[in-house]
């Protein structure tokens with residue numbers, strides 16, 4: 001299993017180019033099921049989840065031609081409505097094929113994704129919405145078995161804001177008979193990006209980006225070209241990495257408008273930044289202030305930035321409280337950060353972080369995608385070497401993390417196996 005070895009090495013400096021958003025690319029890939037034409041997506045992040053989604057689509061018979069940061073998907077050759085456990089278990093977002101399969105083929109058999117390290121993550125709201133649209137759904141042998149001759153438009157109120165739930169039902173509703181109204185819909189930029197893509201395919205969607213989305217069903221969709229929006233979470237992660245090292249970094253190919261509350265929090269913490277349309281300049285600071293945040297659906301503070309922000313607040317002078325309201329178990333990084341010298345106490349769903357604490361390198365374990373990113377951020381300023389195990393989590397969502405950080409001056413190396421390889425990596429980094 002791959003590991004990362006990092007040695008704290010002072011301020012990050014230079015320019016980093018942000019990749020396309022994983023969480024916008026995944027539903028866009030699933031949208032290829034909705035048409036018998038070719039969909040061409042660009043600014044695609046070449047991360048593991050994208051490869052997994054492409055394998056899943058290939059398994060269903062779609063012709064997928066993956067290039068460098070782009071993909072062509074031909075839905076005319078689809079010949080299966082099954083999303084098997086072997087692929088779904090490695091990526092929960094596989095549930096995004098359920099709505100499109102049902103809408104295009106009238107049936108879908110999708111493995112139940114189950115929970116993961118951050119929480120139980122049920123998909124009950126996806127299923128009840130599809131039932132309301134006339135689907136017959138059975139849960140058998142760990143699979144969702146759904147059938148509908150043609151889905152019918154309906155008014156759907158989501159009891160909780162759900163991002164992939166909104167995306168799944170929005171995709172299903174594009175080919176339904178009549179009009180579907182989604183209330184308490186997710187307002188994330190990735191939902192809006194998906195609606196832009198679907199409308200370019202011939203769908204009739206209004207209101208994406210607000211909590212009321214109206215979808216007028218059409219008979220068929222056609223192919224199109226679409227460029228995926230920049231990854232706001234990757235962007236935020238580099239803002240945090242620059243902040244803890246007191247670096248000066250130009251973050252390009254991004255869009256600050258998607259990062260609202262996170263950037264506000266960093267400004268409250270005293271991080272000097274310049275925001276341009278497609279670029280963020282982060283400047284060195286002379287000490288961070290503590291800052292309290294609570295995760296909320298967009299436009300609130302994103303849960304996907306909570307762990308990285310916490311690692312950053314270990315370097316703010318004073319007490320910061322970070323409350324997680326979206327997922328019930330998203331503090332897996334806390335014990336690992338504390339092993340590196342942080343002072344973080346968990347009180348229910350609030351983590352109380354006291355800083356400034358010097359951090360020291362340790363052997364730590366990545367437990368989920370963003371927890372892993374928080375350990376990388378901590379390692380960048382830790383005394384001596386940190387070895388991060390189980391980095392396959394990072395590979396799901398960060399394209400070329402080592403390369404991008406190395407370009408900014410970080411001492412970081414990926415190693416394939418064995419403790420002797422760790423020693424060799426540390427020696428090489430210490431000498432470099």
Ligand SMILES: CC(=O)N[C@H]1[C@@H](OP(=O)(O)OP(=O)(O)OC[C@H]2O[C@@H](n3ccc(=O)[nH]c3=O)[C@H](O)[C@@H]2O)O[C@H](CO)[C@@H](O)[C@@H]1O
Pocket residue numbers: 023026092093119120121122123124125126127160161162163164165297303304326327328
């Ligand atoms: C691929 C993707 O886009 N992943 C993002 C998406 O995940 P995902 O779409 O899975 O997360 P949701 O927005 O659905 O989850 C929000 C909350 O609603 C609950 N819930 C959700 C659906 C449901 O049927 N029943 C239910 O109870 C979940 O357990 C969670 O507590 O949004 C999350 C919240 O911003 C992000 O952390 C993930 O990075």
Ligand SMILES: C=C(OP(=O)(O)O)C(=O)O
Pocket residue numbers: 023092093304369370397
């Ligand atoms: C939780 C995340 O992804 P997923 O929903 O795919 O698990 C994430 O991107 O932080």
